Amino acid sequence: MKRQLVVFLAILAIITGCTKKEPTRTSGTDTIDNITYYSTTYYTFGFLFSGAKLVKTYPAPGPDITLYVNIDNTTPRLTLQSNNLNPSFSKLGDYPDAASAQSAFENLKTVPDVQWVDMADPILNNQVWIYKTGSGNYAKIRIISTVNETRSSIPYGECTFQWFYQADGSTTFTGK
16 A cells, blocks of 8 residues: 555656746737637637737637728728737838848847827738837837738638747847
């Protein structure tokens, strides 16, 4: 009995000792779209920078940003929207090609004094945006590619973006 207890405790120590929690990533490339799902309520998926993952818009708290296809005029356009009820976006610039946008993204080391707007509108390939979360942290975003089309008579949007999240709340983007 004593021997079984020792063996059990040794196995338990090995199992719990080997569990390694990976740190949440602070940068990457991800894709969001505007597909609506239904279970007990309607929801879409957006992106949460602090969790570095796609999350449902329902239940709260939801994602930092969601993709919306704005059809209020003749040409539908894609916008990024926040859920924090504050002006949270600032466009750093539109760039003629991916290399120029990548260079601007990489060279953005601090958040400049900018004018904040309610949504990133419109979003297009090769743009760089700064996003301010509701908790006061910052992310820089490079729009890599977008899809803006009609699928089964429904406006469909998709955005692939590169991002870097400054989790400590400072205005300096450190690290890679």
